Each structure stands twice: as C-alpha cells, then as structure tokens.
Amino acid sequence: MVIGSPELPLEPSRPKPLFNLVVAWALSIVLSVVIMLFNEKYGTAIYDMGDLSGKVDIMGIIPHVTGRFNSIALIKSNAVEAFKVLRINIEAHWEKRGVILVTSSGIGEGKTTVASSLAISMAKAGSKVILIECDMRRPVIRDIFDIESSLGLADVFWRDTSLDDVINGTNIANLDVITSGYMADSPVELFSSTDIMRKFFVVMRSRYDTVIIDTPCALSLADTLLLSKFADNILMVIKYGKTRHEMFIKACGELERVGAKVSGVVLNCVPISKIPYMKFYI
Numbered sequence: 001m002v003i004g005s006p007e008l009p010l011e012p013s014r015p016k017p018l019f020n021l022v023v024a025w026a027l028s029i030v031l032s033v034v035i036m037l038f039n040e041k042y043g044t045a046i047y048d049m050g051d052l053s054g055k056v057d058i059m060g061i062i063p064h065v066t067g068r069f070n071s072i073a074l075i076k077s078n079a080v081e082a083f084k085v086l087r088i089n090i091e092a093h094w095e096k097r098g099v100i101l102v103t104s105s106g107i108g109e110g111k112t113t114v115a116s117s118l119a120i121s122m123a124k125a126g127s128k129v130i131l132i133e134c135d136m137r138r139p140v141i142r143d144i145f146d147i148e149s150s151l152g153l154a155d156v157f158w159r160d161t162s163l164d165d166v167i168n169g170t171n172i173a174n175l176d177v178i179t180s181g182y183m184a185d186s187p188v189e190l191f192s193s194t195d196i197m198r199k200f201f202v203v204m205r206s207r208y209d210t211v212i213i214d215t216p217c218a219l220s221l222a223d224t225l226l227l228s229k230f231a232d233n234i235l236m237v238i239k240y241g242k243t244r245h246e247m248f249i250k251a252c253g254e255l256e257r258v259g260a261k262v263s264g265v266v267l268n269c270v271p272i273s274k275i276p277y278m279k280f281y282i
C-alpha cells in the first residue's frame with residue numbers, strides 16, 4: 001500500500017559537523033588535562049627536590065620571578081634572598097671557589113641568569129668577582145650589564161687585544177665582566193688551546209677571589225666540556241618542570257667522562273607557591 005510519496009530531507013543526516021566539532025573540542029580538552037596530570041606525576045621533568053635528593057648537592061632554589069627582568073632586576077626582586085642562600089651554601093661547602101663554571105643540560109634553563117646573579121651577590125658580599133661570558137654562541141651579558149665596548153674574550157685570543165681592554169667595570173662594586181666579544185671562528189678551537197686558556201685563567205685567578213664562567217649547555221656542544229678542565233667547581237642549573245631527568249643525568253655523565261664532576265645544582269624558576277614546601281637548606 002502506498003501511503004504517500006517519500007519526502008526528500010533538506011540536509012544530509014550525516015556527518016553532523018557542529019556535533020562533531022563540539023565532541024572533538026571536549027575530547028581535546030579532556031585529553032590535554034589527562035596528559036598534563038600524567039606528565040606532572042609520571043613525566044621525566046624534574047619538579048622538586050625529591051627527584052634529586054641523595055644524587056646531587058642542592059645548593060639553592062631560585063623562585064620564578066614574574067614580569068620582564070634581567071639579572072640586575074632579579075637581584076632586586078624577591079629572588080635576592082634565594083641568591084644569598086645559594087652564595088652562603090657555596091661558601092660553606094666548596095673549599096676551592098677560584099673558578100665556578102655554570103652550566104645546564106639544555107638552553108633557556110637559566111645559566112646566564114644564575115651566573116650573573118650569583119656574581120652580583122658575591123660581589124655585594126665583598127668578594128672581588130669577575131663574570132666571564134664563555135657562551136660565544138648566544139651572547140647576552142653585554143646587554144644585561146649595559147656594556148658599551150664590544151671587545152671581549154674572542155678579541156683577546158684572535159685579535160691580540162690586551163686583557164685590560166676587555167675587562168669592564170660594572171655599576172656594582174667589586175664586579176668586573178668580560179663579554180664574549182666578536183666570534184669569528186669556532187669557540188671549540190679557542191677552548192681547545194689548553195696552554196692559552198690555562199694562562200688566561202691563571203691571570204684571572206690572581207686578580208680575583210672568584211671567577212664565574214657562564215657557558216653554553218653541556219649536552220651537544222664541546223665548549224663546556226673543554227672549559228670544565230679550568231674550573232674548580234661546576235654548578236648545574238635545573239629548570240623546574242622543564243629540565244628532563246635523563247638529559248640532566250646525561251649531561252653529568254658527559255662531564256664525568258672528561259674528568260669533571262658536578263659539585264652542586266640550583267633549582268631555578270620554582271613557582272613561589274612550591275617553595276614553602278621544600279627544604280631550603282642542604
């Protein structure tokens with residue numbers, strides 16, 4: 001029996017783009033929250049002291065400072081106390097503090113920030129300090145300290161510039177700075193010139209109580225491994241929630257393979273909210 005002629009639908013019954021869009025959006029939010037929670041709990045990024053305790057000496061915890069800043073501003077912020085603790089721990093635990101090399105396993109973890117803020121903190125406490133920029137690939141120290149001269153380390157070695165012409169005074173009493181200078185060649189060539197480098201550090205040691213060297217990351221580049229033989233102590237920076245556990249261990253291993261040993265670590269960029277729950281003293 002024919003009841004009536006079939007009506008043609010005005011729209012296709014499938015797919016339903018709006019419905020699909022809403023479901024996909026909801027699923028992506030749920031999935032990102034699950035991944036975030038999973039990563040926080042089981043991920044390999046270093047989140048707190050417990051991840052490291054017993055394996056390395058934790059010399060300090062630096063809070064994450066909000067807003068635009070560089071080391072000069074950082075040392076005036078609420079991080080100033082944290083840098084004092086770092087300095088006091090170093091003075092208390094490291095017998096030889098002639099040359100302190102600051103490095104980390106990856107980029108952007110706070111090596112330059114820690115090296116320069118520690119240098120400022122030590123100088124303010126009365127030590128005669130020089131900060132030497134040995135990260136020739138990403139130079140920033142000139143901007144941080146507002147230094148006019150472009151002459152630096154590279155000029156001493158490749159253009160026979162006198163050492164006195166590359167040492168810059170700063171606004172901070174007791175603190176001098178040598179920037180990287182113009183790099184025409186690979187830094188590996190410079191840092192491999194053991195005799196030249198050794199003589200350079202002998203002069204630096206004779207003029208200053210502490211020499212702090214800011215280096216590139218210890219993984220993938222030879223620079224830091226080469227520089228490590230001139231240092232008394234190696235301070236590794238770990239960025240809270242970013243530095244991967246395996247990368248940190250690998251970087252320490254690379255340093256050990258060339259006969260250097262990590263003397264301690266600084267946990268950087270720790271959210272203020274997490275600090276009261278952490279032990280501040282080692």
Ligand SMILES: Nc1ncnc2c1ncn2[C@@H]1O[C@H](COP(=O)(O)OP(=O)(O)O)[C@@H](O)[C@H]1O
Pocket residue numbers: 062063064065066069070104106107108109110111112113114268269270
């Ligand atoms: N404790 C901190 N709080 C907030 N920002 C920081 C902190 N430490 C470093 N930074 C910022 O992170 C960025 C990378 O730091 P930097 O010291 O240049 O790292 P690296 O030398 O390891 O590449 C810079 O913009 C710096 O200002």
Ligand SMILES: [Mg+2]
Pocket residue numbers: 111112113135138214215
């Ligand atoms: Mg740097």
